[in-house]
Amino acid sequence: MSETKKTDTAGQAEVPRQAQASEGDSADRGVLLRVEGLTKHFPIKKGILQRQVGAVKAVDGIDFEVRKGETLGVVGESGCGKSTMGRVITRLQDPTSGTITFEGQDITRLNAGKMRPLRRDIQMIFQDPYGSLNPRHTIGSIVSAPFRLQGVEPEGGVKKEVQRLLELVGLSPEHFNRYPHEFSGGQRQRIGIARALALKPKLVVADEPVSALDVSIQAQVVNLMDDLQEELGLTYVIIAHDLSVVRHVSDRIAVMYLGKIVELADRTSLYQAPMHPYTKALMSAVPIPDPKRQGGKNERILLRGDVPSPIAPPSGCRFHTRCWKATEICRTTEPPLKELRPGQRVACHHPENFEDQAPQDTVLLSDARKTAELVPDAVLEESAETSAAVAAEIAAEKSDGADTSDGAEKSDRADTSDGAEKSDGAGKSEGAEAAADAEEPAASEEPAKKAEADPQESTDK
Numbered sequence: 001m002s003e004t005k006k007t008d009t010a011g012q013a014e015v016p017r018q019a020q021a022s023e024g025d026s027a028d029r030g031v032l033l034r035v036e037g038l039t040k041h042f043p044i045k046k047g048i049l050q051r052q053v054g055a056v057k058a059v060d061g062i063d064f065e066v067r068k069g070e071t072l073g074v075v076g077e078s079g080c081g082k083s084t085m086g087r088v089i090t091r092l093q094d095p096t097s098g099t100i101t102f103e104g105q106d107i108t109r110l111n112a113g114k115m116r117p118l119r120r121d122i123q124m125i126f127q128d129p130y131g132s133l134n135p136r137h138t139i140g141s142i143v144s145a146p147f148r149l150q151g152v153e154p155e156g157g158v159k160k161e162v163q164r165l166l167e168l169v170g171l172s173p174e175h176f177n178r179y180p181h182e183f184s185g186g187q188r189q190r191i192g193i194a195r196a197l198a199l200k201p202k203l204v205v206a207d208e209p210v211s212a213l214d215v216s217i218q219a220q221v222v223n224l225m226d227d228l229q230e231e232l233g234l235t236y237v238i239i240a241h242d243l244s245v246v247r248h249v250s251d252r253i254a255v256m257y258l259g260k261i262v263e264l265a266d267r268t269s270l271y272q273a274p275m276h277p278y279t280k281a282l283m284s285a286v287p288i289p290d291p292k293r294q295g296g297k298n299e300r301i302l303l304r305g306d307v308p309s310p311i312a313p314p315s316g317c318r319f320h321t322r323c324w325k326a327t328e329i330c331r332t333t334e335p336p337l338k339e340l341r342p343g344q345r346v347a348c349h350h351p352e353n354f355e356d357q358a359p360q361d362t363v364l365l366s367d368a369r370k371t372a373e374l375v376p377d378a379v380l381e382e383s384a385e386t387s388a389a390v391a392a393e394i395a396a397e398k399s400d401g402a403d404t405s406d407g408a409e410k411s412d413r414a415d416t417s418d419g420a421e422k423s424d425g426a427g428k429s430e431g432a433e434a435a436a437d438a439e440e441p442a443a444s445e446e447p448a449k450k451a452e453a454d455p456q457e458s459t460d461k
């Protein structure tokens with residue numbers, strides 16, 4: 001999208017202009033949409049009396065904000081609740097609970113009549129360019145529908161405005177009287193975009209806007225959305241099932257798993273140092289175009305099985321049944337979405353690239369042991385190394401103000417060079433509790449304890 005988004009600056013988190021104000025400072029300034037505790041449960045009913053016997057917890061308590069002018073990417077496997085989230089925040093579906101605030105106005109419970117004026121400002125682009133256009137209507141009629149519905153008469157008339165919109169999205173104004181079947185998938189998606197932009201919305205939620213298109217066409221449509229954002233000052237929420245589409249266009253990315261946001265970070269932080277193991281797994285699935293980086297430590301992490309059912313999600317951390325780091329606390333206690341680094345929120349007891357949040361919990365669950373078999377050794381080693389390095393850095397920073405940077409660097413080297421086992425120990429010794437007063441040296445018994453408790457696991461590693 002904007003130049004800032006296309007260039008990755010090493011080590012420096014990229015934040016859109018509007019987002020440069022600190023999180024707290026921008027309590028609402030610069031925030032277009034705020035979502036708090038949002039849930040959407042679909043009731044499951046049975047019998048003649050249609051009694052509710054359960055619920056599909058498609059979205060199960062999410063919080064995030066969308067800042068003016070930014071692109072927020074939302075990723076996760078199929079069934080994670082992304083589309084439901086998109087339909088609820090645009091109020092095409094009612095939420096079960098939580099609040100949605102748009103430009104400071106609570107829109108959670110507005111009825112259709114009260115939502116109508118807001119429909120101009122909040123638009124959605126749908127995944128299927130074939131199903132989302134009525135085959136019996138001409139392109140002119142489809143793109144002019146928002147004007148009719150809102151009773152808006154654009155300057156110069158509807159026809160002229162629609163032709164301008166068609167041109168804007170790269171179609172010929174002469175296509176006005178043609179029908180959807182006369183267009184290719186990419187062209188149809190452009191028509192969908194023209195329709196969404198007709199009333200100059202402030203927020204556009206695009207649900208997998210390119211996944212139904214050929215790869216060669218995907219880039220064209222993404223670039224078009226990109227250019228339009230700059231030209232019209234749009235704010236986007238772009239939903240995708242993998243990171244390959246959103247990685248280039250998003251300012252920030254929310255990773256969803258089974259109805260929850262497990263990580264939310266600016267793009268650079270997410271790519272340079274993903275913290276949730278699920279994010280890391282999703283990232284490892286994206287092909288790396290740089291041949292120099294191929295064959296390095298970025299090996300593919302295979303996740304076991306499918307996303308569990310949202311009718312009865314796993315207890316504690318919902319990812320624990322597929323996570324190679326899961327310990328008992330992951331099964332029993334749901335990790336909160338916590339800001340571990342500025343601008344990077346993560347919900348994990350044993351995050352990647354950060355000190356362990358539950359260092360006392362060292363025995364892997366049996367599921368995790370099986371899952372670890374699918375994770376390349378290099379990834380496991382790297383994971384232990386980076387966590388230990390961060391833990392050492394934090395400990396050094398806390399113990400010595402003046403010499404911090406030097407000390408931290410040295411201890412990084414020492415830990416990482418010794419390999420996974422040693423660094424794992426260091427990582428485990430510096431936990432959340434220890435971090436509060438982290439003067440203690442690393443407890444070297446930790447890895448031994450782990451190996452003792454779980455010999456299979458230690459050999460796996």
Ligand SMILES: Nc1ncnc2c1ncn2[C@@H]1O[C@H](COP(=O)(O)OP(=O)(O)OP(=O)(O)O)[C@@H](O)[C@H]1O
Nearest residue numbers: 042056058077078079080081082083084085241310
């Ligand atoms: N109207 C509905 N009634 C009942 N269950 C629903 C309904 N809509 C969605 N679901 C369920 O909610 C869960 C989340 O679906 P959703 O479509 O939001 O996920 P998603 O991450 O967007 O997946 P996909 O990429 O496949 O669309 C799924 O288990 C789905 O079956």
